[in-house]
Amino acid sequence: MLGIDEQNQPGELEPVQRKSTAAIVADQLRSAIMYGSLPPGSQMGEADLAARLGVSRGPLREAMQRLVQEGLLHSEPHRGLFVATMDADDIRDLYTARLAVERAACEQIIRYRRVEAVAELTAAHSRMVAAASRGDRGELTDADQEFHETLVRGSGSPRLQRMARTLLVEKRMCLTALQDKYPADAQALVDEHRGLVAALEAGDELLLLTRLEAHMNDALERLNGSLAE
Amino acid sequence: MLGIDEQNQPGELEPVQRKSTAAIVADQLRSAIMYGSLPPGSQMGEADLAARLGVSRGPLREAMQRLVQEGLLHSEPHRGLFVATMDADDIRDLYTARLAVERAACEQIIRYRRVEAVAELTAAHSRMVAAASRGDRGELTDADQEFHETLVRGSGSPRLQRMARTLLVEKRMCLTALQDKYPADAQALVDEHRGLVAALEAGDELLLLTRLEAHMNDALERLNGSLAE
DNA sequence: ACGGGTAGCATTGTCGACAATCGACCGGCC
């Protein structure tokens, strides 16, 4: 099996893509979990997965240990590794963690990188607007995800970024699992994000944090509502 | 959102704790990094380490991939794995991340588990007092660490706990690396923690968060001061 | 003497095979 997608920008010479195989495989698995290709609760047969990825079981196991550490997989010794399942408590917990991380990111941004962050976030938000106007829900969700990735990246904190990445994968996993029941309230989503950018642009920290908290609560409400079905 | 970790009562039989070898090895390595047995920047020779741990290279590599994911090791392909080094920026980042996590933990505690947390934290704090009165710096640092572990565990949030564990290992690593130059201001440390418990006991959220932030800033100051040597 | 090239060594990355463990199925016994 070939087809390891690598995005090389021609002409731009960068510090060579020196990623270990385990890291590449881990990324692949993360994507598969995010987009539901490996649904929650499913067992990951090592032999099968290794064959599909074109690597041996060794590197695959190394990659899976990374995801175990992230909490995306859980291991039952001598039984196998399973994609994490999430109940209502987990979703709540996920959003308290997200709020903790993104709130800290906002504070860092306001303090050190407000102007640059506003530009980046405005761009990310316009992508959401475009997706919403086309009614493309998948693209809207992706844009939403990228918005928050951009937000945390803007903090310039490697640790917050690392935490946020895992949390966003989990969030995306939930959305994928519940996508049939998830309400398509595109306009509200776009508006909330615009509110965040506006507050940031105004440099109003209190307003920004308030809106962020409201945004998290709304998202949590939507998810829990869908889960209740 | 209740506590996950339940203390086992004697005679109460529980579902045997079966940890995979990779997890055990990872814990060992974490301890070794914390206590400076594997100093920052040092390379981890696979063959040597595997021999010392009594396992083969396979499980050892799996364990190391976990630590890479945590950010405690960084990998240079075909070169080896190295214990993470931390500069002044990293220390700052470490403390913004810690503040984010522990602040969120405090909010959760005040909301849902204030009374139990006060009891646990008081116990942890008394251990600090005892260590300080004996002038045992190592024990004091351990007690400090346990205090913050208890704090985050009190939140009942698995994700906050997972993040905090890594951050606390990094913090301990810094302290170990700088232990010669680190000022032994034991009394101030004990007082700050007592202030945290008091604010929590009073249920004064604003005061608690203010003091937590001050505590983080003080610790950061101390570390940066030591680093400047 | 200095730079370039090359051979050798050590370490990492990968793979296939063996051993241990678990769940499921089945037959026998109470």
Add this chain to the structure above:
DNA sequence: GGCCGGTCGATTGTCGACAATGCTACCCGT
């Protein structure tokens, strides 16, 4: 008929060996 013990197949966990890569030190040419 229901329960217990045993066996089988499948999967995971572990290991040792091979291949690939990077670093080091030496040698040679200018």
